[in-house]
Amino acid sequence: EPEVTQTPSHQVTQMGQEVILRCVPISNHLYFYWYRQILGQKVEFLVSFYNNEISEKSEIFDDQFSVERPDGSNFTLKIRSTKLEDSAMYFCASSGGPLPYGYTFGSGTRLTVV
Amino acid sequence: AQTVTQSQPEMSVQEAETVTLSCTYDTSENNYYLFWYKQPPSRQMILVIRQEAYKQQNATENRFSVNFQKAAKSFSLKISDSQLGDTAMYFCASTLDTNAGKSTFGDGTTLTVKP
Numbered sequence: 001e002p003e004v005t006q007t008p009s010h011q012v013t014q015m016g017q018e019v020i021l022r023c024v025p026i027s028n029h030l031y032f033y034w035y036r037q038i039l040g041q042k043v044e045f046l047v048s049f050y051n052n053e054i055s056e057k058s059e060i061f062d063d064q065f066s067v068e069r070p071d072g073s074n075f076t077l078k079i080r081s082t083k084l085e086d087s088a089m090y091f092c093a094s095s096g097g098p099l100p101y102g103y104t105f106g107s108g109t110r111l112t113v114v
Numbered sequence: 115a116q117t118v119t120q121s122q123p124e125m126s127v128q129e130a131e132t133v134t135l136s137c138t139y140d141t142s143e144n145n146y147y148l149f150w151y152k153q154p155p156s157r158q159m160i161l162v163i164r165q166e167a168y169k170q171q172n173a174t175e176n177r178f179s180v181n182f183q184k185a186a187k188s189f190s191l192k193i194s195d196s197q198l199g200d201t202a203m204y205f206c207a208s209t210l211d212t213n214a215g216k217s218t219f220g221d222g223t224t225l226t227v228k229p
Contacts, residue, residue, distance in 0.1 A: 044219075055215075107156070
Protein backbone atom coordinates (compact mmCIF):
# COMPACT_ATOMS: atom_id res chain seq x y z
CA GLU A 1 0.00 0.00 0.00
CA PRO A 2 1.36 3.48 -0.84
CA GLU A 3 2.97 5.31 2.04
CA VAL A 4 3.97 8.81 3.00
CA THR A 5 7.62 8.74 4.01
CA GLN A 6 9.19 11.19 6.44
CA THR A 7 12.84 11.70 7.26
CA PRO A 8 14.49 11.87 9.67
CA SER A 9 12.44 10.04 12.28
CA HIS A 10 14.11 12.01 15.07
CA GLN A 11 16.14 15.19 14.95
CA VAL A 12 17.82 17.04 17.77
CA THR A 13 18.87 20.61 17.11
CA GLN A 14 20.15 23.55 19.06
CA MET A 15 17.95 26.56 19.59
CA GLY A 16 18.41 29.09 16.80
CA GLN A 17 19.47 26.52 14.23
CA GLU A 18 17.64 25.85 10.99
CA VAL A 19 16.04 22.47 10.38
CA ILE A 20 14.50 20.92 7.31
CA LEU A 21 11.98 18.14 7.69
CA ARG A 22 11.45 16.03 4.63
CA CYS A 23 8.45 14.18 3.32
CA VAL A 24 7.75 12.12 0.24
CA PRO A 25 3.97 12.11 -0.31
CA ILE A 26 2.10 9.48 -2.24
CA SER A 27 3.02 9.96 -5.87
CA ASN A 28 -0.41 10.69 -7.35
CA HIS A 29 -1.60 12.86 -4.49
CA LEU A 30 -2.09 16.56 -5.08
CA TYR A 31 -2.71 18.04 -1.65
CA PHE A 32 -0.05 18.19 1.02
CA TYR A 33 -0.11 19.15 4.65
CA TRP A 34 2.03 19.62 7.71
CA TYR A 35 0.63 19.09 11.18
CA ARG A 36 2.38 19.06 14.50
CA GLN A 37 1.67 17.42 17.82
CA ILE A 38 3.33 18.71 20.95
CA LEU A 39 3.74 15.85 23.39
CA GLY A 40 0.46 15.09 25.11
CA GLN A 41 -1.43 17.73 23.19
CA LYS A 42 -3.73 17.77 20.21
CA VAL A 43 -2.76 17.59 16.58
CA GLU A 44 -2.46 21.13 15.17
CA PHE A 45 -2.71 22.23 11.56
CA LEU A 46 0.28 24.13 10.21
CA VAL A 47 -0.12 24.49 6.47
CA SER A 48 -1.75 23.08 3.35
CA PHE A 49 -0.14 23.12 -0.09
CA TYR A 50 -1.66 22.63 -3.50
CA ASN A 51 -0.55 23.46 -7.03
CA ASN A 52 2.84 24.60 -5.81
CA GLU A 53 1.55 27.18 -3.42
CA ILE A 54 0.25 27.48 0.10
CA SER A 55 -3.54 27.08 0.26
CA GLU A 56 -3.97 27.86 3.90
CA LYS A 57 -1.77 28.35 6.93
CA SER A 58 -2.41 28.61 10.62
CA GLU A 59 -1.30 31.33 12.98
CA ILE A 60 1.40 28.95 14.17
CA PHE A 61 2.94 29.05 10.69
CA ASP A 62 4.73 32.36 11.07
CA ASP A 63 7.67 33.80 9.15
CA GLN A 64 10.11 31.28 10.58
CA PHE A 65 8.31 28.47 8.75
CA SER A 66 8.34 27.75 5.04
CA VAL A 67 7.37 24.87 2.79
CA GLU A 68 8.66 23.76 -0.56
CA ARG A 69 8.09 21.09 -3.14
CA PRO A 70 11.43 21.47 -4.88
CA ASP A 71 11.45 18.54 -7.26
CA GLY A 72 7.89 17.27 -7.64
CA SER A 73 8.60 14.48 -5.20
CA ASN A 74 9.75 15.85 -1.87
CA PHE A 75 7.71 18.18 0.31
CA THR A 76 9.78 19.98 2.91
CA LEU A 77 9.10 22.02 6.00
CA LYS A 78 11.85 24.44 7.01
CA ILE A 79 12.08 26.10 10.38
CA ARG A 80 14.59 28.91 10.08
CA SER A 81 15.48 29.63 13.69
CA THR A 82 14.20 26.96 16.02
CA LYS A 83 12.82 27.74 19.44
CA LEU A 84 12.37 25.44 22.41
CA GLU A 85 8.60 25.51 21.87
CA ASP A 86 9.05 24.08 18.37
CA SER A 87 9.81 20.73 19.97
CA ALA A 88 7.05 18.44 18.75
CA MET A 89 6.16 15.60 16.47
CA TYR A 90 5.73 16.88 12.92
CA PHE A 91 3.47 14.93 10.61
CA CYS A 92 3.31 15.22 6.88
CA ALA A 93 0.09 14.15 5.16
CA SER A 94 -1.19 13.94 1.62
CA SER A 95 -4.59 13.60 0.05
CA GLY A 96 -5.64 12.48 -3.38
CA GLY A 97 -8.44 14.76 -4.42
CA PRO A 98 -10.08 18.15 -4.23
CA LEU A 99 -12.51 16.90 -1.63
CA PRO A 100 -11.22 15.78 1.74
CA TYR A 101 -11.12 12.02 1.47
CA GLY A 102 -8.99 11.81 4.54
CA TYR A 103 -5.27 11.97 4.81
CA THR A 104 -2.52 9.47 4.52
CA PHE A 105 -0.08 10.44 7.24
CA GLY A 106 3.61 9.83 7.45
CA SER A 107 5.13 8.31 10.57
CA GLY A 108 6.34 11.68 11.75
CA THR A 109 9.57 13.42 12.68
CA ARG A 110 10.22 14.01 16.34
CA LEU A 111 11.97 17.36 16.61
CA THR A 112 13.74 18.14 19.86
CA VAL A 113 15.12 21.64 20.30
CA VAL A 114 17.70 21.97 23.07
CA ALA B 115 -14.24 28.27 13.19
CA GLN B 116 -14.52 24.58 13.83
CA THR B 117 -14.11 22.87 17.16
CA VAL B 118 -13.95 19.18 17.91
CA THR B 119 -14.39 17.82 21.42
CA GLN B 120 -13.57 14.37 22.70
CA SER B 121 -14.74 14.20 26.28
CA GLN B 122 -13.16 10.85 27.17
CA PRO B 123 -9.37 11.16 27.63
CA GLU B 124 -9.02 7.44 28.41
CA MET B 125 -11.12 4.35 27.98
CA SER B 126 -10.62 0.65 28.33
CA VAL B 127 -12.47 -2.40 27.09
CA GLN B 128 -12.11 -6.13 27.40
CA GLU B 129 -11.02 -8.04 24.35
CA ALA B 130 -14.01 -9.09 22.19
CA GLU B 131 -16.28 -6.52 23.79
CA THR B 132 -17.75 -3.41 22.18
CA VAL B 133 -16.70 0.13 23.00
CA THR B 134 -17.99 3.53 21.88
CA LEU B 135 -15.82 6.63 21.71
CA SER B 136 -17.58 9.99 21.80
CA CYS B 137 -16.99 13.04 19.67
CA THR B 138 -18.89 16.27 19.28
CA TYR B 139 -18.10 19.09 16.94
CA ASP B 140 -19.24 22.56 16.16
CA THR B 141 -19.35 24.23 12.79
CA SER B 142 -21.54 26.77 11.08
CA GLU B 143 -20.95 25.16 7.70
CA ASN B 144 -23.33 22.73 6.06
CA ASN B 145 -20.84 20.75 3.99
CA TYR B 146 -18.10 18.99 5.87
CA TYR B 147 -16.53 15.63 6.48
CA LEU B 148 -15.81 13.79 9.68
CA PHE B 149 -13.06 11.31 10.33
CA TRP B 150 -11.73 8.97 12.95
CA TYR B 151 -8.00 8.38 12.97
CA LYS B 152 -6.11 5.77 14.97
CA GLN B 153 -2.64 6.47 16.32
CA PRO B 154 -1.00 3.30 17.67
CA PRO B 155 2.04 3.48 19.91
CA SER B 156 4.21 3.51 16.76
CA ARG B 157 2.68 6.99 16.29
CA GLN B 158 1.68 6.91 12.63
CA MET B 159 -1.92 8.03 12.29
CA ILE B 160 -4.16 5.84 10.22
CA LEU B 161 -7.56 6.72 8.80
CA VAL B 162 -10.18 4.45 10.34
CA ILE B 163 -13.45 5.72 8.95
CA ARG B 164 -14.92 8.68 7.12
CA GLN B 165 -18.41 10.23 7.03
CA GLU B 166 -19.79 12.81 4.63
CA ALA B 167 -22.13 15.22 6.43
CA TYR B 168 -24.64 15.14 3.60
CA LYS B 169 -25.12 11.39 3.95
CA GLN B 170 -27.61 10.19 6.49
CA GLN B 171 -26.40 6.61 6.43
CA ASN B 172 -23.79 5.84 9.04
CA ALA B 173 -20.43 4.74 7.69
CA THR B 174 -19.16 1.24 8.45
CA GLU B 175 -15.75 -0.33 7.96
CA ASN B 176 -15.63 -3.92 9.15
CA ARG B 177 -15.65 -3.80 12.97
CA PHE B 178 -15.76 0.00 13.02
CA SER B 179 -18.95 2.00 12.65
CA VAL B 180 -20.10 5.47 13.45
CA ASN B 181 -23.25 6.98 14.91
CA PHE B 182 -23.59 10.30 13.12
CA GLN B 183 -26.21 12.62 14.58
CA LYS B 184 -26.03 15.78 12.47
CA ALA B 185 -28.55 17.81 14.42
CA ALA B 186 -26.78 17.04 17.67
CA LYS B 187 -23.35 17.47 16.01
CA SER B 188 -22.27 14.14 17.38
CA PHE B 189 -20.01 11.59 15.70
CA SER B 190 -19.25 8.58 17.89
CA LEU B 191 -17.11 5.60 16.92
CA LYS B 192 -18.16 2.08 17.82
CA ILE B 193 -15.58 -0.69 17.81
CA SER B 194 -17.09 -4.17 17.88
CA ASP B 195 -15.25 -7.33 18.87
CA SER B 196 -12.33 -5.29 20.22
CA GLN B 197 -8.88 -6.69 19.55
CA LEU B 198 -5.58 -6.09 21.32
CA GLY B 199 -4.35 -4.33 18.20
CA ASP B 200 -7.06 -1.73 18.62
CA THR B 201 -5.10 -0.28 21.54
CA ALA B 202 -4.26 3.24 20.38
CA MET B 203 -5.07 6.91 20.63
CA TYR B 204 -8.16 7.73 18.59
CA PHE B 205 -8.68 11.18 17.13
CA CYS B 206 -11.90 12.61 15.80
CA ALA B 207 -11.47 15.26 13.10
CA SER B 208 -13.63 17.49 10.95
CA THR B 209 -12.83 19.02 7.59
CA LEU B 210 -14.77 21.64 5.71
CA ASP B 211 -15.59 21.06 2.08
CA THR B 212 -12.90 23.35 0.72
CA ASN B 213 -9.89 22.79 -1.47
CA ALA B 214 -7.53 23.38 1.42
CA GLY B 215 -8.91 20.37 3.22
CA LYS B 216 -7.66 21.56 6.58
CA SER B 217 -8.75 19.30 9.42
CA THR B 218 -9.48 20.22 13.01
CA PHE B 219 -8.67 17.48 15.48
CA GLY B 220 -10.04 16.64 18.90
CA ASP B 221 -7.79 16.03 21.90
CA GLY B 222 -7.91 12.29 21.40
CA THR B 223 -9.07 9.30 23.43
CA THR B 224 -6.58 6.70 24.58
CA LEU B 225 -8.19 3.28 24.23
CA THR B 226 -6.72 0.25 25.95
CA VAL B 227 -7.97 -3.19 25.03
CA LYS B 228 -7.40 -5.62 27.88
CA PRO B 229 -6.89 -9.35 27.38
